Structures are given as structure tokens and as C-alpha cells.
Amino acid sequence: MTNELLFGLYIFVLAGFLGHYVIEKVPPLLHTPLMAGTNAISGISLVGSLVSAGGGYGKLSMALGFVAVICATINTVGGFLITDRMLRMFKKKTPARGPKT
Amino acid sequence: MSASLPYLVASVCFILALQGLSSPTHARRGNLVGAFGMLVAVVGTLLYAHILTFLWIGIGLMIGAAIGAAMSIWIPMTKMPERIALSHCFGGLAAALVGVSEYHHRMAFEGIDKFTMAALGLEVFLGFLTFTGSLMAFGKLQGLISGAPMTYKGQNATNVTMFFAALALLVLLVLDPSRSFLFYLMGALGLAVGVLAVLPIGGADMPVVISLLNSYAGMASAATGFALGNYVLIIAGALDGTSGFLLSMKMSQAMNRSFANVLFGAFGAQPDTAAGGAGGPAANYNLATVEDAVGVLTAAQTVIVVPGYGMAVSQAQHAVRELAQSLEANGATVKYAIHPVAGRMPGHMNVLLAEANVPYDQLYDLEDINDEFARTDVALVVGANDVVNPAAKNNPGSPIYGMPVFNVDQSRAVIVLKRSVATGFAGIENDLFVQPNTMMVLGDAKKTLREFIAGVKEEAA
Numbered sequence: 001m002t003n004e005l006l007f008g009l010y011i012f013v014l015a016g017f018l019g020h021y022v023i024e025k026v027p028p029l030l031h032t033p034l035m036a037g038t039n040a041i042s043g044i045s046l047v048g049s050l051v052s053a054g055g056g057y058g059k060l061s062m063a064l065g066f067v068a069v070i071c072a073t074i075n076t077v078g079g080f081l082i083t084d085r086m087l088r089m090f091k092k093k094t095p096a097r098g099p100k101t
Numbered sequence: 102m103s104a105s106l107p108y109l110v111a112s113v114c115f116i117l118a119l120q121g122l123s124s125p126t127h128a129r130r131g132n133l134v135g136a137f138g139m140l141v142a143v144v145g146t147l148l149y150a151h152i153l154t155f156l157w158i159g160i161g162l163m164i165g166a167a168i169g170a171a172m173s174i175w176i177p178m179t180k181m182p183e184r185i186a187l188s189h190c191f192g193g194l195a196a197a198l199v200g201v202s203e204y205h206h207r208m209a210f211e212g213i214d215k216f217t218m219a220a221l222g223l224e225v226f227l228g229f230l231t232f233t234g235s236l237m238a239f240g241k242l243q244g245l246i247s248g249a250p251m252t253y254k255g256q257n258a259t260n261v262t263m264f265f266a267a268l269a270l271l272v273l274l275v276l277d278p279s280r281s282f283l284f285y286l287m288g289a290l291g292l293a294v295g296v297l298a299v300l301p302i303g304g305a306d307m308p309v310v311i312s313l314l315n316s317y318a319g320m321a322s323a324a325t326g327f328a329l330g331n332y333v334l335i336i337a338g339a340l341d342g343t344s345g346f347l348l349s350m351k352m353s354q355a356m357n358r359s360f361a362n363v364l365f366g367a368f369g370a371q372p373d374t375a376a377g378g379a380g381g382p383a384a385n386y387n388l389a390t391v392e393d394a395v396g397v398l399t400a401a402q403t404v405i406v407v408p409g410y411g412m413a414v415s416q417a418q419h420a421v422r423e424l425a426q427s428l429e430a431n432g433a434t435v436k437y438a439i440h441p442v443a444g445r446m447p448g449h450m451n452v453l454l455a456e457a458n459v460p461y462d463q464l465y466d467l468e469d470i471n472d473e474f475a476r477t478d479v480a481l482v483v484g485a486n487d488v489v490n491p492a493a494k495n496n497p498g499s500p501i502y503g504m505p506v507f508n509v510d511q512s513r514a515v516i517v518l519k520r521s522v523a524t525g526f527a528g529i530e531n532d533l534f535v536q537p538n539t540m541m542v543l544g545d546a547k548k549t550l551r552e553f554i555a556g557v558k559e560e561a562a
Contacts, residue, residue, distance in 0.1 A: 005216050008327050008335055015336040019343035022116065025123040028441055028466050031348060031448030032181060033132075034122050035315055039188045041115045041135060042322045042341035047104075047146040048199045048329050053161060056153035057206035064202040066157045071195035073165025074172065075188050080136040082173035082184065086452050087132060090125040093460035 040079025107145025114138025193231025233295030248304030316345025389540035395556030411484020418457035
């Protein structure tokens with residue numbers, strides 16, 4: 001058990017560091033898509049909800065899991081869709097319009 | 102085979118997705134990679150995680166996908182902060198419910214070891230806290246709850262007490278996980294803390310609050326990962342948690358708040374309105390007509406637009422872009438100066454301008470453009486107030502002293518579009534408005550901009 005805890009902590013701390021370096025490089029321009037995107041990614045708690053809803057652990061677990069599946073799916077599906085919708089809008093200046101600065 | 106391999110693939114995809122966001126050119130592809138990773142993780146779970154009944158899972162997935170798609174396709178970009186607050190809300194709730202379910206069935210079947218108990222306790226507490234906290238943030242943004250800070254006596258003491266109470270409950274639960282009453286009490290405490298921690302925070306501080314809730318939602322996911330021994334949850338939660346934390350740090354720097362202030366949810370640090378309003382309403386504004394402003398604009402070679410939340414409120418993004426285009430047709434160079442807290446969430450203003458077809462290479466951050474104001478003919482301030490207030494630089498008595506602001510006052514001429522002569526969100530006087538080279542054009546920003554566009558086109562013809 002201590003081993004599993006330690007291993008989990010290793011992963012948590014290293015992922016945190018990695019996240020720090022990757023996210024530091026995201027320009028303020030894209031901070032809103034970043035938040036929408038990380039929202040979609042943390043919707044991965046969906047996999048926990050799936051096990052709870054379908055693992056055969058009794059009625060209460062299934063009911064709670066069912067609601068959790070809905071919530072987490074809203075975040076994953078909705079999160080990736082809205083991030084894409086936002087990113088699609090970011091365009092570079094077209095040369096046809098006005099003198100280039 | 103277990104689901105571990107798909108989870109590893111998913112983790113790599115998520116990191117690549119975030120890496121893609123380092124530049125607008127790769128960002129869309131990165132997002133697709135992230136979505137692919139999610140698909141792999143879900144399919145892997147359905148195939149290998151001993152799922153027995155698929156019916157309710159299928160129904161849940163369909164309902165969730167329908168709601169998620171609807172919330173993403175039709176929501177206007179101005180409502181993005183509300184949209185994000187709601188998704189934090191769902192994320193927190195999902196984590197909390199999985200925690201309750203896990204506790205319940207483990208207690209019934211196999212019992213809970215100390216370590217899992219600690220993770221479950223944190224998961225449920227953080228999950229419920231994020232749930233109600235985000236609901237409150239949503240209510241404030243949407244105007245369902247007053248955006249004004251609601252404070253009461255002993256508020257900090259109450260919050261600190263509740264925090265330590267939660268910690269004490271967690272310790273008691275770890276010592277004896279069978280005390281289910283304490284477990285549910287901890288969940289209830291999370292719900293209460295979420296409400297009480299966000300209610301006192303004013304609408305202008307929402308960028309910090311939303312980022313912080315983003316971080317809490319990530320931490321709740323990571324705690325779920327510890328409880329279930331699921332590493333992809335730990336990794337995704339850690340990424341989300343760091344991202345939210347970094348953003349709230351950046352937001353607090355941009356609003357001149359301390360680190361501790363952010364950690365404790367920006368409690369009780371509301372700028373005191375009485376401290377700033379000593380001067381009373383200034384009478385000596387340089388009110389200008391549209392014709393005066395058009396004259397200055399057509400003569401300008403370099404123009405910097407400083408948009409604020411007021412621009413978003415009057416939906417003037419498209420008018421701003423059209424005016425910029427007419428000025429460019431006139432031979433002028435137009436840039437946009439975006440303050441980190443312009444808008445109600447990090448980066449919100451950039452999204453609004455991108456939606457109005459402003460090319461992103463014309464959008465500049467605070468540090469990248471601030472030296473340019475001194476060499477600029479006209480600074481056009483559209484619905485921004487505190488972020489252009491020179492008092493933040495030179496009046497130590499001002500509540501916003503020390504906050505990084507644009508050097509708008511250094512440009513040759515300043516045109517300010519403002520609804521009325523009332524003070525801004527924080528109720529602070531703005532010395533910029535009485536500067537001799539400032540022209541105040543009062544009225545609805547969108548209407549005024551339309552008149553500007555007509556004027557500039559006429560002048561050019």
C-alpha cells in the first residue's frame with residue numbers, strides 16, 4: 001500500500017512539474033481555450049464514473065455513477081467542442097487587408 | 102489486458118494537447134489529439150474495466166454528450182466565463198459523486214484502508230466545494246446573485262474554522278473510516294465552504310475565482326485518481342490543477358493581489374470604496390464631440406486600442422474592428438493592448454476580438470506593448486477604466502496602487518469612450534480622464550464607434 005501511495009505521489013508531482021513547464025508556454029492570447037481545454041481533459045474522471053455506474057456495485061452506486069457519467073460527459077464532449085470552436089476563430093492577418101505592421 | 106495501456110496513451114495525448122496550445126497555429130490539432138486520447142481512455146475502460154451493465158452508461162453518455170454539445174455550439178462568446186464556471190461545477194459534482202459511491206460500496210464490501218480514505222475524503226470535500234463555489238460564481242457572472250462582494254463580520258474566522266474543521270474530520274475518518282456520519286458531514290462542509298468562500302468576492306475578481314476553481318476541480322480529479330488507483334486521473338488532475346493555479350497566480354499579479362490572498366480564495370481583500378472616492382466626482386473632464394475625435398483619429402499614424410469589459414457589454418467588438426480597418430485603409434497602424442484581467446476570465450478579451458475577426462497578431466499583451474504608448478499618436482480606450490488609471494503608478498494612496506496598468510497617459514492623444522461620467526467597477530477616480538490630452542466621448546460605445554467609422558470614411562473620401 002505504501003508503495004502504491006508513493007508511486008501515485010511520484011506521478012502526481014512529476015505531472016505537476018510537467019504541467020507547469022507546458023502551461024507556462026501558453027500565451028495569454030490562448031488562456032481561455034487553455035481553461036476550456038483543461039476542463040475537457042479533467043473530464044477524464046468520466047472513467048471513474050463509468051466504473052461506478054456499470055461495475056455492479058448496487059443501486060446507490062449505480063445512480064450516483066449515472067449522474068456522474070452525465071456530468072463528466074458534458075465536460076469532455078462540451079469541453080473539446082468549445083475549445084475547437086474558439087481556436088477556429090484565431091486567425092492571422094490576411095495580406096489582402098491593409099499594410100502589414 | 103487491463104485498461105492501463107489505453108490510459109497511458111490518453112495521458113500522452115493530454116500532454117500533447119496542452120503543448121499544442123503554446124501557439125495558435127498548432128492549437129486546434131492539439132485539441133483533436135486530446136479528444137482522441139479521451140476516446141481511447143473511455144473505450145479502454147468500457148472494454149477492460151469489468152463493466153457489467155452498459156444500459157445506464159449508454160444513456161448517461163448520450164444525455165451528457167447532447168447537453169455538452171448544446172452548451173458548446175450555441176453559447177455566445179460573451180458568456181464564456183459563465184460557461185466555464187458551469188463546467189467546473191459539473192466537474193466538481195462528478196468527482197464528488199464518484200467519491201460518495203466509492204465510499205459506499207467499499208464500506209459495504211471490502212472495507213477502506215487509511216490511504217484510500219484520505220483520498221476519498223479530499224475528493225468529496227474538494228468536489229462539493231468546487232460544485233457550490235462554481236454555482237455561486239456562475240450566479241454572480243449571470244447576475245442571478247449580486248456581483249457586489251457580500252461580506253459579514255467574522256467572515257475570515259468562519260472560513261478558517263470551517264477549513265480546520267474539514268481537516269479534523271479528515272483525520273478522524275482516516276483513523277476510523279467506518280464513521281460514515283463524519284464522511285457525509287465532510288461532504289456537507291464542502292458544499293458550505295464553496296458557498297461561503299465565493300459569496301464575499303466581488304464580480305471584478307471573478308478571473309481569479311474562476312482560475313482557482315479550475316485548480317480545485319483538477320485537484321478533486323487527482324484525488325479521485327488516488328482513491329481509485331488510476332494514474333490517468335492523477336495525471337489529468339495534476340495538469341488541470343497546475344494550470345488553474347498558474348492562471349490564478351497570473352491573474353492575481355495582474356490585479357496586484359498577494360500570493361496568500363489567492364491561496365485563501367481572495368478573501369476580504371476588497372478594495373475599500375471609501376478610500377478611493379475621497380475626491381468626489383470630477384467635473385473637469387475634457388468632453389469632446391465625435392467630429393473632434395474623428396479629426397484626431399484620421400491624422401494619426403499609430404493607434405493603440407485598449408478594450409475593456411465595457412466593450413464586451415455593449416457588444417462593440419465588431420465596430421472596433423471595422424474602425425480599425427478604416428484607419429488601416431487610411432494608412433495608420435493599429436494594435437490592440439489586452440490587459441490580463443480585461444474581461445471576466447483569463448484571455449476572455451482575446452477570444453471576443455478573435456470572434457470579431459481581429460487577427461491575433463494584432464493583439465498584444467501588457468508587457469509587449471506598454472513601452473509603445475509613448476511613441477503612439479492616439480490611444481483609443483473602449484470601455485476600460487482601472488487598467489488605464491495612472492493612479493496605479495503614481496498615487497500610493499489609491500486602492501489599485503501597484504497594479505500593472507497601460508501607459509496610456511504617455512501617448513500623444515487619448516480618446517476615451519465611456520457610457521457616463523460615473524466611476525468604474527471599483528469606484529475609483531481616474532486621473533487619465535482629466536488629463537489635457539484626453540478627449541472624453543460619452544455615450545454607448547457601439548453607437549459612438551459607428552459614428553467614428555462614418556466620420557473617418559467621409560474624411561478619407
